[in-house]
Structures are given as C-alpha cells and as structure tokens.
Amino acid sequence: MLTLARRRSDTPVVQEIAAGRPDPEALMARVVLGDEDAFAELYTILAPSVLGIVTRVLRSRAMSEEVTQEVLVEIWRKAARFSEVRGNVMTWALTIAHRRAIDRVRSEQASIDREERADRLDPRRSYDEVAETILATVDRERVRRALEELTVLQRESIVLAYYQGLTYREVAEMLHVPLATIKTRMRDGLIRLRDALGVSA
Amino acid sequence: MSIAEIHVLAGAYALDAVTDLERAAFDRHLRDCSVCGQEVREFQETAARLGAATAVVPDQALRERVLGAVSVTRQVPPRIADLPVVRERSWWTRRAGIAVVSIAAAAAALFGGISIGRDQLQQVVPGNSASSADTITDTAEGATGGSATVAVSRSRHTAVVNVRDLPALDVAHAYQLWFTGLRGPRSAGSLPAGAGSGMVSLDVPAEADGLAVTVEPSGGSVQPTTPGVLRLGLA
Numbered sequence: 273m274l275t276l277a278r279r280r281s282d283t284p285v286v287q288e289i290a291a292g293r294p295d296p297e298a299l300m301a302r303v304v305l306g307d308e309d310a311f312a313e314l315y316t317i318l319a320p321s322v323l324g325i326v327t328r329v330l331r332s333r334a335m336s337e338e339v340t341q342e343v344l345v346e347i348w349r350k351a352a353r354f355s356e357v358r359g360n361v362m363t364w365a366l367t368i369a370h371r372r373a374i375d376r377v378r379s380e381q382a383s384i385d386r387e388e389r390a391d392r393l394d395p396r397r398s399y400d401e402v403a404e405t406i407l408a409t410v411d412r413e414r415v416r417r418a419l420e421e422l423t424v425l426q427r428e429s430i431v432l433a434y435y436q437g438l439t440y441r442e443v444a445e446m447l448h449v450p451l452a453t454i455k456t457r458m459r460d461g462l463i464r465l466r467d468a469l470g471v472s473a
Numbered sequence: 474m475s476i477a478e479i480h481v482l483a484g485a486y487a488l489d490a491v492t493d494l495e496r497a498a499f500d501r502h503l504r505d506c507s508v509c510g511q512e513v514r515e516f517q518e519t520a521a522r523l524g525a526a527t528a529v530v531p532d533q534a535l536r537e538r539v540l541g542a543v544s545v546t547r548q549v550p551p552r553i554a555d556l557p558v559v560r561e562r563s564w565w566t567r568r569a570g571i572a573v574v575s576i577a578a579a580a581a582a583l584f585g586g587i588s589i590g591r592d593q594l595q596q597v598v599p600g601n602s603a604s605s606a607d608t609i610t611d612t613a614e615g616a617t618g619g620s621a622t623v624a625v626s627r628s629r630h631t632a633v634v635n636v637r638d639l640p641a642l643d644v645a646h647a648y649q650l651w652f653t654g655l656r657g658p659r660s661a662g663s664l665p666a667g668a669g670s671g672m673v674s675l676d677v678p679a680e681a682d683g684l685a686v687t688v689e690p691s692g693g694s695v696q697p698t699t700p701g702v703l704r705l706g707l708a
Contacts, residue, residue: 302692304548305663306671309644311543315536323535324527340531341539348543352550359514366521374489415526433490434523440485441492452481459484459516466519 296361303351311348314361319344321362322369329373329437339376343369370434377437418468426461429454483509487516550662550674615639615686615703619669623684623705625677632675632707634661634684639669639702642688649689651697652681652707658697666691682708 294313302310322343327336347354347365354364419427428447432438438446444454465471479502485491486499503510612622619639625632639648650661650673661684664671685701687694 298692302666305647305691305693306548306665307647307691308540308544309666312540315539319531319536319539320528321525323531324529325524327529328527337532337535340535341542344539345542345546348548349546350549352548360518360521362525363518363521366524367517370520370524371489411522412526412528415522419523430488430523433485433488434520435527438490439492440490443490452478455481455485458488458490459481462484462487462516462519465523466515469519469522471515471518471522 300351300354300361303348304354314347315344318347318362318365322365325366326369326373328435329370329377335376335380336373339372340369343372346372374437414469418465421468422461422464423457425449425453426457426464429457430461430465433458480506480509483512484516487513487520609707611706613703613705617702619703621686621703621705623707625707630677630679632677632684634673634675634705636664636672636686636703637670639686641669642667645691646688647691647693648686648702649693649697650675651685651687651701652678653683653685653704654678654681656680658685660693660695663689663691663693677707682706 294317296314296317299310299314299317303314319340323336323340326339326343327333330336330339343365346368354361419431422430425447429440429443432443432446433440440454440458441451443449443458444451447454449457479499482491482495482499486496491499499509503513609625609627610622611625612620614620617640619637621634621636621639623632623634634650636648642648644667647663647666648669648671649663651658652661656678659678659681661675662673664673684705684707685697686703687697687699687701689698
C-alpha cells in the first residue's frame, strides 16, 4: 500500500527514515512519487538478491547483469503498480526477477546444445555451487536447513525448478517420476518450507 | 485440465515451473479461487526467501548503470485509486476550496471527444486558459515564481500538468499536487524531491474542480501542511 507519511510538527519525514534502517516499503512509497534518492537506497537493499537469483538461473554473469538491470529499472518504472499488489517489496522484486530470468532461459534454450544443457540440468550443481561472492546471511543458513529437512524428491523438485529454471515436466523427465507426483511434491515441499521459514502472507 | 489438477499446480506456478499456457490458465483460475490466491502468495514469499538466500555482491558499475537508466526513465503514473483519500476538511480546504478558479464548469460536462497524453501537451497548450472541444487548459503563475499549466480531458477524466521553474527546494522537500473540491484536498502525487519543474499525468476524480501545489516533505503528506504556492482550475 502506498503510505504517505504524515508530517509531524517540523520533523522532515526523510530524517525519521534515516534514523533507522530504511524500510523497503517506506522507500517504495517515496519511489512511487519519483524520488530517485529513495530508489538508490532501495537498490542497495534489492540488488544483491536480484542479481543472486538471476545469476543462479542464468549462470552467465554478463547476461545476469543485463537482466538485473532490466528488473530494477522495471521496479522503478512500475513502482505505482506495487501499491496495488501490496505486500513485501523484496518478494515483489524477486518474483519479477525470477520470472524474467526464466523467460530468458527459455528464449535462449534453443541455442544451448544438448550437452551443455544436460550439464546445466545436473541436480548436483544446484544449491551449494558457489560461483560468486555469496553474502553469508542468517537467512541463507536458515534456507539451507529448511531445504535439508525436505524429502529428497521434494528438495530436488524445488531446487531444479527454482534455482535451475526447469518446468515441472522437465523435472519429471529428469528424475523419472510421473508428472502428477512432481506437481504434488513441489506443492508439499513449498508448504513445508513455508512453515519452516515462518512465512505468512 | 480439471479443477482438482489445477489446484495442485499452485506450487509449480509459484516456482515459475509451468509453461506460458499453463500460467495463463492458472492466472484465470486465480481470479476466482481465493484459496489458491492465498496459497500462491505464501508460496511466492517462500520462493523469494530461496531467492534472497542467493544474494551476491553486485559491481559498483551495475549500480551506476541502473541509477543512470532510472534517471532518464519515466515512471508509469499512479492510478488515483492508490492515493489516500482525505476525509476531514481542514482549515486549508475551506480556504483553498473557495480560492480555486473554475473555468467553464457548467459547459464542461457536455463536451465529448479527444483524449490527451503527455506527449501531446505541447500541442494542446497554446496559451492561457484555452479550450478545445474536450480539452480545458489553465495556466497560473506561482506565488514565488515559476508557473504551471494543466490540460484536462473531460471525457477521459485525465489531465497533464506541466510545472515549470518553481523555486528549487532542498531534497527533503518536494512540490506536492492536490485535487481540490467539495471533498477536500486529495493528493495527486509529487514532483521529484527538490525539483521545481516536471510533468505529471493524472486521473481526475469526478468531484475535483481544481489543483493546488504546496511544499511538503519529500515523502509526501496526507494533507497539505503549507499554504498553496499555485492553483489551477480543472473544470
């Protein structure tokens, strides 16, 4: 929701925000009004994760930076639309980022030869592969533990789909499991992850 | 695909592991199924946590490219429904409401016709208070210098405001636009922090009969906190 801060006495709103760690939703309310400084602060918060997930899906650093730039500029351009979706700015940004990365993977897929593609689909090259300067965060550790608590099939389905950009059909084919089972495991796995990570929307 | 099958697709959908056709089908399903809607929101938030766990350190050059691109990229304007509705009438409303000048208010409702966009503003704004069949324009000087012109399409309930050369502000403040009328001032958005010039395109609420500009903190205010520097008629 677009929240416009009410001015209290003579205290400028920006000072109130600067006093604490800037809250992405408060920054977004300023970005909606065309505030480039607020966007620069929002960039600092969003860019590491956006680049992270895009790079995980696309692998190529140059292509990932290109997509990351497109996603962040889109967030600026469509900031007003965020007030319709509401919710969490990071979730909104990463939902856009992941989808753009997937779109790019699919449009590039024709040009990737089978061998390279088979390599990309190797489930061992999934969560733990570190090709970049990973930010070690508490969240990262929590996500790793939550993934470890899933069944093997739940974990592989989710990791192959989300981190490697496969469709559930491709996942089913790779793991030699019926389509219906994969769809169900993705959903079961997300329910367990959701609960383990304390997500409530 | 049956309904039972489509519910199960919520997980794959949130992971972007569906084809474009399946996505479109599920989007249609989401419009009618609040249970899936809630589940998908939770799954997308969960997926975002998986995404955030991959955070890496971006190059400084990427920051410069993105911020550079943003500085020349026009934003999609907010729809008026997003902006806060002010229910109370303040002292400011009573004063501004009377002061706003109305142009051709009675005749305006009869006009039909063309719509305007920002890019057409140059053509539809030949001078002070000109009107075409559907378009009303008004120009006013700022109390402290500068000026603003508004072009209103009555049939489309849209307007474009071009603010020029109001005194620049510090970055903690911005010029904020307000619709004025019987229901009191309602925010119509702000210029970028500090900026004294800019163009804003607006959806005009039915009851609005004027626009006013005030200086506010750059995050925006829910109602005006300073006297107006400029007023324009919308009707």
